[in-house]
Amino acid sequence: MKKTLLLSSILSTLASTSTLAEQLDTISVESTKLTDVSGEEVKSADLADALSKKVPSISIIRRSGISNDIILRGQKRDNINILIDDSKVYGACPNRMDPPTSHILTNNIESIEIIEGPYDVENFGTLSGAVAITTKKPAEKLQGEVSVNVGSWDYRKTAATFSGGNKSARFLVSVSSETSAQYEDGDGNDFYQQIENLGLPSPVGVQYKDIYRDLDAYDKKTFLGKLYLDITDNQEMRLSYTANRSDDILYPSSPMDALYDDSNLYNLGYTIKNLGEYSRALDVQYYVTDVDHPMSTFYRNSSGPNSANEKTNHLTTEMQGVKIKNQMDLTDNSELTLGIDSSIRNWDGQFEGEGTQTAVTGSASIPNVDTENLALFAILETQQDNINIKTGLRLDDTTITPADSSSLPDNDYSGLSANIMTTIQVNDQLRYFVGLGRSSRVPDARELYFTGAMTNGIMVMTPVIGTPTLNETTNTEIDLGTEYSANNYTFKSRFFYSQLNDYIYFNADATIGAFENIDASIYGIELSGAYFINDELFIDYGLAWLRGEKDSALDGQTDTDLADITPLKANVSANYEYGYKNIASLEVVAVDAWDNFDADNGEQVIAGYGVVNLKVTHNFSNKFELTAGIDNLLDKTYAASNTYKDLTLLTDGTGDIILMNEPGQYAYLNATYKF
16 A cells, blocks of 8 residues: 555664665654655645645744745754755745745655754754755656646646656656635635735735735746766766746735745766775765845835835845765674765845835845855764664854955854664564754854844834844754554654754844844654554554743743744544555644743734545546545634744734634645656
């Protein structure tokens, strides 16, 4: 069964007669792996939405109909690492309109590995977790697929993928086009009406102009191209390019929208195998990613008649990285990986104003900042009888330099990350694991230097939000867990405790330098598994519970609750497999009310909710597949994202922040032809 294979890939046991290389592929106690993402997630391109429905420890931060962000174990932004084919991509928007997850489409994704905790030393900045995305690989045999997807609110998507070649050269090309009107919540309110329900005087600056009230929510086009070349029997070169072109993306909970969001991802990889005694595999990777993102008041009343008083914050970012790593077999039971990781990120932003707003033109929001990192890392993995021990070490040196160094200080950071994960295989069914790790991440340019914000359509150039004296954040964490697999059920449990020192936190009461370092802790329990009733019917489930606390309240405040700590969340799915590759699923996503939240910094009470989703996938042949589904079957009105003030969000007349409701009942149909 398809689900059985997925779970067994996560919970598979170690065979005592297998080689170490085979064993290493099965060990995943520090991570969760989702496979066949492109096949499972046909509804839209929004990866954040898909992850929040599949993984209990991940929640969505709803900003729009697309390009939404995620929270992993109470962590977001730079506290978690997003990797696409081992390359790093950052969004350009300081208000997270274009998070890294928005620069890749679900239909191009082969698998996703979610690393929970500080157990990744290969990549810069993995503080509390990582989401490692692997896109589709070229195949030797000529093959392809074409899909057409339609849904509620005039959702339309077409996509096509072609791949082929031979043993020496293989290619893959994927293109897509996607658009949607504004979604409606369970009460039938679209984006325009959700702002209107704030009760602000009318007309108000943040309201969409009447001529744009029915504007589509977004228009998105993408391209993915790959070429794999086998230069010799032991040498392979991999080239890939991803282009994302998104236009007119509406963000109703913010005072600005994105005129466009363009990104380019270039990746070059080279592998040489079996060089000798000290090199089983040598990997070299070079990548460049860039994002161009102007956000503007163009569609809002605040821009004036004919948008004569339009205000824009035009931001760009570019990331270049090089990684070299060498894998060697020390013994039949141990493997050592040594590597060098280097990167430089530039982030630049300028305000532009028309008419009455020309005074802001030329002012820097992000002052052309370079973040340069150089690191050495090592990973040692050893298998002794029924015990597997994996240790990692990383030494970082980072320099952050703004272009205007005369008025803004440089910042230098050095960090040592280390971890150890031990797995004990008690028998073929049961294993235990314990992990201990320490990692760090440096402040980004927004946290250090950002200037200016929008308050309900009015540009505020002061106070300076960034704090140039921030320390890097350090996470020290312990993870304990068990995995059990029987004939008809599997079970995985995990407890973690994370101590965050110099955690970078937003203080809503600060008059200048709104980010500050605090000490805090996050701890929680995660449960997941599946029960197979028979060969056709099975149930899979997951549950996550968190608690986050500051060691002490911020100056002038009393609340010690940590922001972004999502309540108890459960995902349960009943699945019926019939015939050949046919499956019907009934899914429930339930979240408790927000009872523990940081009211001093903008969070508020949110009611709990339960949402029912239906999906049926039917294969009429090996070539034609039809998927139909309904999300939020009962048309519930609910909000999943809270209102921590580290984002610039709309407020009503009393200062309460807008709660962005999730989509109401959404029906979709997808047809795929494969050849």
